[in-house]
Amino acid sequence: MSPLRSFLFTPGDSGRKLQKAAKSTADVVVIDLEDAVAPSVLSDAHAQTLEALRSIDFGTTLRMVRINADSLKGAQADIKAIVAGQPDGIVVPKVETKQLLDQLADDLPEGMPVYAMIETALGFMNLGEIIQSSANLRGLILGGEDLIASIGARAMPNREELTYARGALVMAAAAAGLQAIDTVYTAWRDVDGLATQARTMSDMGFSGKLAIHPVQIEPIHQAFAPTADEVEWARDVLHESRRLKEQGIGVFSYGGKMIDEAHIRLAESILNIVDSVDSNGGGDDA
Numbered sequence: 001m002s003p004l005r006s007f008l009f010t011p012g013d014s015g016r017k018l019q020k021a022a023k024s025t026a027d028v029v030v031i032d033l034e035d036a037v038a039p040s041v042l043s044d045a046h047a048q049t050l051e052a053l054r055s056i057d058f059g060t061t062l063r064m065v066r067i068n069a070d071s072l073k074g075a076q077a078d079i080k081a082i083v084a085g086q087p088d089g090i091v092v093p094k095v096e097t098k099q100l101l102d103q104l105a106d107d108l109p110e111g112m113p114v115y116a117m118i119e120t121a122l123g124f125m126n127l128g129e130i131i132q133s134s135a136n137l138r139g140l141i142l143g144g145e146d147l148i149a150s151i152g153a154r155a156m157p158n159r160e161e162l163t164y165a166r167g168a169l170v171m172a173a174a175a176a177g178l179q180a181i182d183t184v185y186t187a188w189r190d191v192d193g194l195a196t197q198a199r200t201m202s203d204m205g206f207s208g209k210l211a212i213h214p215v216q217i218e219p220i221h222q223a224f225a226p227t228a229d230e231v232e233w234a235r236d237v238l239h240e241s242r243r244l245k246e247q248g249i250g251v252f253s254y255g256g257k258m259i260d261e262a263h264i265r266l267a268e269s270i271l272n273i274v275d276s277v278d279s280n281g282g283g284d285d286a
Contacts, residue, residue, distance in 0.1 A: 003273055004028055004062070005208040005224040006217045007091075007141070007181060011036035012065070013045035018052040024214045025221070028062045033078050034069075034093050042068075046081035053085025064115070066091040072103055079107045089113035093143065096122040101133035111136055115181070119143025120150040124168055131176035140173045141210065142166060144183030159197075170205040179207045188213040198223030226270045234267035241267075 008026035010017045012033045021029045031052065037045045053063055065087045067078035079090065090108060095101060095116040108114070114135045118124060119142070131137065144162050148154070153161040166182070173180035182201040185194040194216055198209050202224045209220045226234070237254055241264050244252050251260050 003207040003224070004139070004179060004181075006211050006220045007064075007208060008211045008214065008217060009036065009066070009184075011045070012049040012052075013037050013041050015048055015052070018048065018056060020214070022052075022056045022058045022061065024061065024217060026061055026211065026214070026217050027208070027221075028064055028089075029058060030064045030066050030091055031087075032066045033082075034066050046078070049082050050085045053082065053087055062088040064089040064091050064113075066093060066117075069093050069095070069100065072100065075100075075104055076107050079104070083107075083109065087112075089115060089138070091115045091117060091141065093117040094119055094123065094146065095130060096120055097126055098129040098133045101130065101135040101137065105133070105135040108135070113138040115139045115141055115179075117141040117143045118165075118169060119146035121147075124165060127168060127172040131172050131178065137176070137178060139179035139181055139207075140169050141181040142169050142183040145186070166201070166204060166206075174205065180205060182206045182209040184210040184212050185216065186212070188216055191215060191219055195219040195223055226273055230270055231274055234270040237263060237267040238271070 004027045006026045007028045007030050008021055008024055009030045009032050010021040012018075012031045013036075018031065031049050033042065033045055033049065049065060065078070065082050067090060068074045069092050075092070090104075090112060092101065092104065092114060095118060101114060101116060104114070114137050116130060116137060116139070118127065118130070118140055123130070131140070142162070142165060144159070144165070147165055148161060155161065162183070170180045182198070185197055187193060198220050201209060208224055211217055211220060233255070237259055240252060240254055241259070244250075251258060253259065
């Protein structure tokens with residue numbers, strides 16, 4: 001599964017913003033039927049979302065839809081309204097139980113990718129069961145702003161209040177072979193701050209990040225791409241590993257550090273990311 005680095009949210013009830021989002025370089029545009037749409041205009045958002053899925057050319061960008069999930073009935077109504085547009089995936093917010101995802105799986109076309117947003121205390125307590133859902137789960141997304149409200153925390157300068165949640169989500173995603181997507185950086189004009197945070201999240205093990213404005217996409221892509229030094233290290237390590245294995249040597253020293261099988265897997269992962277980005281700009285396999 002190729003990594004998806006940027007998930008750009010855009011309201012499902014604004015044709016103008018949908019057209020603008022389609023011209024972005026985001027790996028994924030998430031058409032939002034939840035927070036960005038008032039309940040009073042949800043029916044109109046259904047119609048505009050379906051029309052966008054059917055008629056707007058998004059190029060190589062994947063089109064996903066974030067549904068409402070306050071109730072099973074509401075989630076099913078959103079899916080029914082837009083599924084004929086054949087979105088490339090569904091984003092389910094405020095996932096707290098495996099049961100919700102399992103129930104929604106029956107309403108989705110077979111194989112449609114599902115991304116679960118974890119944004120409440122209960123959702124984090126149930127991560128172990130959520131990642132075992134029968135839905136075609138492809139990733140976990142941290143909903144940081146809602147989580148802060150859920151646990152009664154305050155936003156700190158370096159977002160220390162999200163430290164546990166980020167670690168727990170990355171671990172759960174890795175255990176299940178899923179992508180881990182970090183929360184939004186709300187100060188969208190602060191491109192330098194976003195770049196710094198996104199790189200830290202990449203170092204931490206996240207594979208991508210949410211975006212709320214097109215200006216955030218390029219910094220996110222750069223942050224989640226291996227650096228030139230990392231690529232050079234990976235290529236050298238794999239070359240040396242192959243050479244020494246022919247001599248029956250498994251563990252060796254490179255750059256003053258011992259290299260073992262864990263480092264070999266890391267080097268392979270780095271080059272896999274480079275290959276996927278070079279071939280399709282982030283992946284065509286949601």
